[in-house]
Amino acid sequence: MTQSQFPHLLSPIKLGKVELRNRIIFPAHETLLQSDDGLLNDAYIAYQVARTRAGAGLNILTAASIDDFSFTQPSQPRLDSDETIPGYRAMADAIHAEGGKVFAQLLHAGREMYSAADGSAPLTFSSSDTYAERFHIRPRALTISEIRKIVEAYGAAAARAVEAGVDGIEICGNQGNLPAQFLAATINSRTDEYGGSLANRCRFILEVAQSVRSTIGPDIAFGFRLSAADLDNDGLEEEESLEALARLDASGLVDYLHIVLGTPSTRAGAMHIVAPMEAAETGYVVPFAERAKKRLKLPLVATGRFNTPQSAELAIANGFMDAAGMTRAMICDPRFVSKVREGRIDDIRACIACDQACIGHFQRGYSVSCIQFPESGRELTLGAYGKADRAKKVIVAGGGPAGMKAASVAAMRGHHVILCEASGQLGGQAILASKVSGRAEFGGIVTNLAREVELAGVTVRLKQKVTKELIESEGADAVVLATGSTPRLPSPERIEGIKHVTAHDVIAGTAKVGQSVLIADITCDWAGVGAALQLSQNGHDVTIAVVGIQPGETMPTYVRDKSAARLFEAGVKIINYARLYGADGNTVYLEHVAALKPIVVEGVDTLVICHGGEADRRLEREIEGLPIERHIVGDCLTPRTAEEAVLEGLKAAIAL
Structure with missing residues (x-):
């Protein structure tokens, strides 16, 4: 049944002489699970194998540096010496044992090195000394002899990977790395045989391809990954990429081609490396793949927000590509492929x-995980839970993300769980977050967790408030408090002289506001940005005053930058480094948090308060002294984000 539903996605494909069991690929991506010295370890192997065990057609490992100056950050996986071979051999053996295939990816980042190992500004190399504006890096232009050494290093690194037992090699030429720095006319200003004409700018990638193919021989699969476009006014253009792909296709050196989008070199381009929901729809790489496929004969892999099997199947069926890279889909749901194969489509935990x-x-220096599935990246720790020693009767108070995760995992471990939600709907603050303009997909966390609650057999009681009397009458052995938070307000005397509402009320659509609005935002997260965008779209004149450097400062980098673009386009005025001091009449008084000087904003009709949440600890206080096991999770412990809520729900369920 499922094979007929997804006949293309689940069919085998050959990349060179290597046959994959299906066309669902777990592409190379940064995880920071490897050891600090760049060697592969048990944690990273377990992470990859979890996807192989579920049926992934191919695992492509994190890009590995090939020499001392090719990494993006100091703990980059390495293939620059023979000491790296045992780790890759252990990885290959483990993936092969589960019936999978594994490719190594080779990296020279060129000017895109973010930091040196000792914390100093890095010495970087590129086709030219063109400045990299996002990370403020001025590279050194490579000499001809240095280029030739790098070309040889690609071949040597490939040989090590093949000795370790991998099935294929992929070159990481995409997203602003060194091959792209030779291709892009806006970066490559050379006047020798590696610069000028597009044919000359393609010389480096063809020499790399020749070096690798001559080293690995004809039986090892070999592919090249490029960005189809940088999607910035200063970077690799689509036509440049298409020509490079066509030349690789015609070279006879590679077995397949792989496209993605974006570049880390610029703010606009970087958003497309791991595009947030606000920046791209599902499968948005497809039009680029369609145009590329028309010029290529080799199999084409495309990666770019495929989070459902339907989107990938349609693109392959239409002949726009031959296989789908589904990175975040399988970070979020390691069992994605097995669920597709078994026809359990509604059980897929879709990436949002x-x-x-x-x-x-990764951008904050921590290993990969997922806010919906914190077991991801923690396969050997939090992901290794089993059945409980003794089944308990557990009441979970609160049906937001924390409560739903605690309830579902506790039930899977064998406990008898009652999940009580005082409102008539599961989801908590996540429902509100999904109402923010451009972030409707965030509601997927509610859908996915609610499905897990259902599958685990949890008893759900809506419009049921948990009290001490209920806990006692049910004879519960344990209670998980997940009662959330309420919007926090400044002291009344500071704002009593002006009409005021909360950002939560604005986003929920329950607030009535005047024409001129000032948002006082101390959290610098989605709430302030969301309120500003919503009010602007409704025709209000909006100013947002943030305590931080910019609105959305605490949000993930690409989400923050996309928000900055949207606020600019909406005409929202921004005052940074500003805390709310007070207000009266139509005047709001702010204080510059660095200069400690006043900022006075007049003509304000409504003040919107965005001061975060206040933990709801009423039930905690009510049951104090009750002789029962208890766990406190999420915002009622202290308000933070959905990530911490779900993670703490998991930890509480494991502790029961």
Whole structure:
């Protein structure tokens, strides 16, 4: 049944002489699960194998540096010496044992090195000394002899990977890395045989391809990954990429081609490396794949927000591509492929493109995970839970993300769980977050967690408030408090002289506001940005005053930058470094948090308060002294984000 529903996606495909069991690929991506010295370890192997075990057609490992100057950050996985071979051999053996195939990806980041190992500004190399504006890097232009050494290093790294037992090699030429720095006319200003004409700018990638193919021989699969476009006014253009792809296709050196979008070099381009929900719809790489496919004969892999099997199947069926890279889909749901194969489509935990714990973790120096499924990236720790020693009767108070996660995992572990929600709907604050303009997909976390609650056999009681009397009458052995938070307000005397509402009321659509609005935002998260966008779209004159550097400062980088673009386009005025001091009449008094000087804003009809939440601890106080096991999770512990709520729900369920 499922094979007929997804006949193309689940069919085998050959990349060179290597046959994949299906066309669902887990592409290379940063995880920070490897050891600090860049060697592969048990945690990273377990992460990859979890996807292989569920049926992934191919695992492509995180891009590996090939020499001392090719990494993006110091703990980059490496293939620059023979000491790296045992880790890759262990990975290959583990994936092969589960019936999968594994490719190594080779990286030279060129000027896109974010930091040196000692914390100093990095010495970087590129086709030219063109400045990289996002990370403020001025690279050194490579000499001819240095280029030739790099070309040889690609071949040597490929040989190590093949010795370790991988099935294929992929070159990471995409998203602003060194091959792209040779291709892009806006970056490459050379006047020798590696610059000028597009044919000359393609010389480096063809020499790399020749070096690798001559090293690995004809039996190992070999592919090249490029950005179809940088999607910025200063970067690789689509036509440049298409020509490079066509030349690789005609070279006879590679077995397949792989396209993505974006570049880390610029703010606008970087949003498309791991595009947030606000920036791209599901499968938005497809039009680029369609145009590329018309010029290519080799199999084409495309990666770009495929979070459902339907979107990938349709693109393959239409002949726009041959296989789908589904990175975040399988970070969010490691069992994605098995669910597709078994026809359990409604059970797939669809990625909502929030960027928070996947790329968001990497950008803050932490290992990969997922806000919906915190077991991801923690396969050997939080993901290794089993059945409880003794079944308990558990009451979970609150049906937001924290409560739903606690309830579903506790029930899967064998406990008898009653999930009580005082309102008539599961979801808590996540429902409100999904009402923000451009972020409707965030509601997917509610849909997905509610499905897990259902599948786990949890008893759900809506419009049921948990009290001490209820806990006692049910004879519960344990209670999980997940009662959330309420909007916090400043002290009344500071704002009593002006009409005021909360950002939550604005987003919920229950607030009546005047024409001129000032948002006082101390949290610098989605609430202030969401309120500003909503009010602007409704025709109000909006100013947002933030305590931080910019609105959305605490949001994942690409979400923040997309929000900055949307606020600019909406004409929202921004005052940064500003805290609310007080207000009266139509005047709001702010204080510059660095200069400690006043900022006076006049003509304000409505003040919108965005001061975060206040933990709802009423039930905690009510049951104090009750001789019962208890766990406090999410915003009622202290208000934070959905990530912490779900993670704490998981930990509480494991502790029961």
